[in-house]
Amino acid sequence: MTATAATGGGTAYVLPPLPPARRAAKRKADRRRRLTVLAFMSPWILGFSVFFGYPLVMTVYLSFTHYDLLSSPRYIGLANYKYLLGGIPGINHAVNYNGTGDPTVWKAIKNTLWVIAIMVPLQVVFAYGVALMIARARSGKGIFRTIFYLPALAPPVAATLAFVYILNPATGPVNNLLGHLGIDGPLWFQDPTWSKRSLTLLAMCGIGNTMIIFLAAILDVPRHLYESSEIDGAGPFQRMLYVTLPSISPVILFSIVIGMIQGLQYFTQAYVAGNVASGQASQAGDQSVSGLGYPENSTLMYPVLLYQAGFQAFRMGYASALAVMLLVVSFAVTLVIIVTSRRWVHYAGDDRRARRARRRWRRS
Secondary structure, eight states: OOEEEEETTEEEEEOOOOOHHHHHHHHHHHHHHHHHHHHHHHHHHHHHIIIIIHHHHHHHHHTTEEOOSSSOOEEOTTHHHHHHHTTSHHHHHHHTOTTOSOTTHHHHHHHHHHIIIIIHHHHHHHHHHHHHHHHHOSSOHHHHHHHHHGGGGSOHHHHHHHHHHHTOTTTOHHHHHHHHTTOOOOOGGGSTTTHHHHHHHHHHHTOHHHHHHHHHHHHTSOHHHHHHHHHTTOOHHHHIIIIIHHHTHHHHHHHHHHHHHHHHTOOHHHHHHHHHHHHHHHHTTOTTOOSTTTTTTTTOOHHHHHHIIIIISOOHHHHHHHHHHHHHHHHHHHHHHHHHGGGTOOOTTOHHHHHHHHHHHHHO
């Protein structure tokens, strides 16, 4: 029977309690459902625990120890973090470390900041420009897509080796061509001023994946938005600024976040370029050069410093502190980008942002 209760607005119907047998059966069904979900998730849980969770916990633990891979870890507290932060001039003076810090960490941080501030934005802008050009091409779209995407298929090590050879200041085809034109080519990877610029040129050749994502987003913009804006008198630049960019802003956000994370972890190209370029210098007669960071630590990125500390100097505790700091900074940067994206990312169905974009266009 159904129980009823009188209320001010009428009669409210209250379902009767289930019999004990049905309650037990319902609990058993819920438990079976949870176990089924857990069984399907168990491969991921096992992989996450073994390949991410446990290494992460051990990295945090080792960051508070002195560990050289040969003896047992010895707890030293915050010494590794003090040595890391002591190499940053502003923090060094603020906490009065008296200059006791890693002398190379600040150079590695500046090189990584250069990658984030210059290389990543250039990659995003270039990928967007290429995608926009291909989307508006009247013919040959397939050929252009193939040409711009093919370099992204090359393995990073092979692409870097080829680029160092092409930009060889003595025998490379680029400087030979510039010489025929009467131009003295730069030293590229042999010059600390040009080494990061050379890595940026290499990154520009590998924008295929980002370009494909942008191209799909641009082609997915509804045509009626372009037609409406054209009727309202918007020119090509205004259509791009107030129709294309707001419509693909989620893809721009995705590209920036992924680019920032990859920039903070930029390792392979800098490692290979520094070693190969230093080998060329050694063959030319300079036997005093070192591979990592060559020339003059201009390619010493933060992950390269981490590798050097852990697998060359066998200071695994300090390398763990570097890794933990990299994780914290990556999380913080990603969080800041996502939080601030609410001001400029437009999602489908968000009428408030659409009205705001239309008001900005009308005021312009």
